[in-house]
Amino acid sequence: MDEKTYARELFEQTFVAIQHATDVAASIILLRDAYKLSHVTYHMAQTIASRIDAPFVRTTYPPNWVSRYLQQGYFNIDPVLIEGVSRSLPFLWSELEVTPAAQRLFEDATQHGLGISGYAIPIIDRCGRRALVSLNIDMPQDQWSALVVHYRAHWLELAHGLHTKALVELYGKEDPAPPLGRRERECLHWAALGKEYKDISCILGISDHTARGYLKSARFKLSCANIPQAIAKAISLRLINPV
Structure with missing residues (x-):
């Protein structure tokens, strides 16, 4: 079997396995083991405010490292996480300014036994929610870079499969979040911070009328009677993060 055929079959087997896995925790283990990685992490992040949160995280990292990561506040300085929830394209950890x-x-x-190389796959879904799938391995960077080139297209699809699995785990088979446009989410975000139409129009560089229109369409999509209700529902669905 040639390498291309092997890669394709490995992807198809892993894709089906993730679809039939019980949850995201089981799925990331399947992905890790299938590609002989050290660790895999899935992190659903925030959206508009560009603030990092941890509402839904699943990882194969050992519990002692996860505890230390949280206790040391590493999430505030972790360049993989910071860049991962702001970029739109996958990147090697080695590309980051540290x-x-x-x-x-x-x-x-490294002292806790984690791999020295990594690859991060940002995800932005149709509702504007951000997630990050991070792959980690103990392998020299040049070898890892070659492996990423070989598998990156498949890993991107599998990352989106993990995100779909996470949404089902969080909300059930029917995703309750409507596909709000970027401007609709931005207007809701600023409205949640107490900004009036005039303020929002100045911040976003649009007219008062347009700002009102975006808020109105967002309210309709969220099936709410007024803007405060729409804001509350958008926050509960993690479509905005007014912090």
Whole structure:
């Protein structure tokens, strides 16, 4: 069997396995083992405010490292997480500009047995929600880069499969979040922060009439009688993060 055929069959088997897995936790283990990775993490992040949250995270990292990561507040300086919830294209960890604080994070991670190389796959779904799938391995960077080139198209599809699995786990088979447009989410975000139409129009560089129109259409899509109800529902569905 040639490498291309093997890669395709491996992808198809893993794709089906993830579809039939009980939850995201089981799915990331399947992905990790299928591609002989060290660890896989799925993180559903926030959207408009560009603030990092951890409402839904599943990882194969050992519990002692997860506890240390949280206790040390590493989520505030982790460049993979920070860049992952703002970028739209996948990236190698080695491409990141690492601050001294982040360098200490990576050194600490290495001392806890985590891999030295990684690949991050940002996800933005039709409702504007962001997620991040991060793959980690203990492998020299040049070998890892070659492996990423070989599998990245398949990994992108599998990452979206994990996101679909996460939405089902969170909301059931029917996703309750309507596909709000970017401007609708932005207007709701600023309205949630107490901004009036005039303020929102200035912030976004649109007319008062247009700002009203976006808020009205967002309210209709959310099936709410007024803007405060629409804001509350958008927050509950994690479509906006007014912080």
